[in-house]
Amino acid sequence: MGKWAGGKVRTTSPALLPTCPKETPLARIPKPATLAFMKFIYSLAVWLIMGTALGWGILLAIGGSPWLLLVSVLGFIFAVAKFGCLSSH
Numbered sequence: 569m570g571k572w573a574g575g576k577v578r579t580t581s582p583a584l585l586p587t588c589p590k591e592t593p594l595a596r597i598p599k600p601a602t603l604a605f606m607k608f609i610y611s612l613a614v615w616l617i618m619g620t621a622l623g624w625g626i627l628l629a630i631g632g633s634p635w636l637l638l639v640s641v642l643g644f645i646f647a648v649a650k651f652g653c654l655s656s657h
Contacts, residue, residue: 618644 622644625637 614647618647 618640621636621640625634625640628634629637
């Protein structure tokens, strides 16, 4: 509802408004709290995987095979530079 330039009050009939049935996929949008919880779970999984790869790489590097440590450090640097820096700006 609002006023037009001529001073007349505009009324809109509910029958003229576009409607969306409640059973369509577009009507079932996830709640923001669910999305935030999923992002938290995914970030925990990524940190655990990266920590495991770095720790395992350190153990392999002690034994003389530094390939996993190098790959995991490069992956960690890429992930922090790509995703960490994007979220701060």
